[in-house]
Amino acid sequence: MKESLYTHIETVRKQAPLVQNITNYVVMNNTANALLAIGASPIMAHAHPEMAAMQKICNALVINIGTLDEYWVESMRIAATEANHNNKPWVLDPVGAGATPYRDEVLSRLIELKPTAIRGNASEIQALAKLNKTQTKGVDSTSASSEAVQAGQILNKTYGALVVISGETDIIIDGDQLIKIDNGNALMTKITGMGCSATAILAAFIGVIPNKTEAAVAATALMSICGELAAQTSNGPGSLQVNILDMLHSITEKQFQETLKISI
Numbered sequence: 001m002k003e004s005l006y007t008h009i010e011t012v013r014k015q016a017p018l019v020q021n022i023t024n025y026v027v028m029n030n031t032a033n034a035l036l037a038i039g040a041s042p043i044m045a046h047a048h049p050e051m052a053a054m055q056k057i058c059n060a061l062v063i064n065i066g067t068l069d070e071y072w073v074e075s076m077r078i079a080a081t082e083a084n085h086n087n088k089p090w091v092l093d094p095v096g097a098g099a100t101p102y103r104d105e106v107l108s109r110l111i112e113l114k115p116t117a118i119r120g121n122a123s124e125i126q127a128l129a130k131l132n133k134t135q136t137k138g139v140d141s142t143s144a145s146s147e148a149v150q151a152g153q154i155l156n157k158t159y160g161a162l163v164v165i166s167g168e169t170d171i172i173i174d175g176d177q178l179i180k181i182d183n184g185n186a187l188m189t190k191i192t193g194m195g196c197s198a199t200a201i202l203a204a205f206i207g208v209i210p211n212k213t214e215a216a217v218a219a220t221a222l223m224s225i226c227g228e229l230a231a232q233t234s235n236g237p238g239s240l241q242v243n244i245l246d247m248l249h250s251i252t253e254k255q256f257q258e259t260l261k262i263s264i
Ligand SMILES: Nc1ncnc2c1ncn2[C@@H]1O[C@H](COP(=O)(O)OP(=O)(O)O)[C@@H](O)[C@H]1O
Pocket: 120, 121, 122, 139, 140, 141, 166, 167, 168, 169, 170, 183, 184, 185, 186, 187, 188, 189, 193, 194, 195, 196, 198, 223, 224, 227
């Protein structure tokens, strides 16, 4: 698998998947920029009357519950249903799962629609599987990804979704496979929307790469490696945010392979 990961990055650049995002107000701009930087095409859309037509032309869908609103929850339900109907993959980002009962109630309805993949930080994955010992603080994790493995496995088994738990170590769970990626930089947690970008990139990859596990590993490794390399030339969160976009756009096979720390 290690050798084929970069070819998936090239496939995304060549095929330029169109990714519909129903995402939060905070990250719309940096998510769209991250998708453009990897060679994908973003569209942010949530109007009910265009959900069905949109899913017909898109390669993948992101449902991110960051700034929930009742109209948008219905947009999410319609879009996920249409994605399923058209055999299009969709990725759920359970932002702030466990923070409020409303978030958990909405998530329990969305997850029944069977996302292709789920990407969240450790606290969110624990809350989604109802295995959180403490209440979530907000959108940031208070657990390490290793503490959410059991939760990830429960979600994978119960809903059939591939699960990505992000953190210092990113963990990809798909059936019996558990793959770890040890790239990234702690400064990434000081920029809003890094996880949301990781989710959107994951959607772009599973939108055009038939092997969903490899797609998830390539997407996750790309985000973390770009964060790690960009941090080497950044003075703080501000420059890191910009430098990550540059790195997502320009990373070479040599840089990718030399930086990748993966255990399969
Ligand atoms: N402590 C850390 N060290 C290195 N990379 C990290 C660390 N925490 C998060 N990352 C990276 O930052 C990105 C966003 O992950 P995370 O912060 O867990 O998501 P979220 O923003 O949803 O909470 C991922 O690529 C992840 O690998």
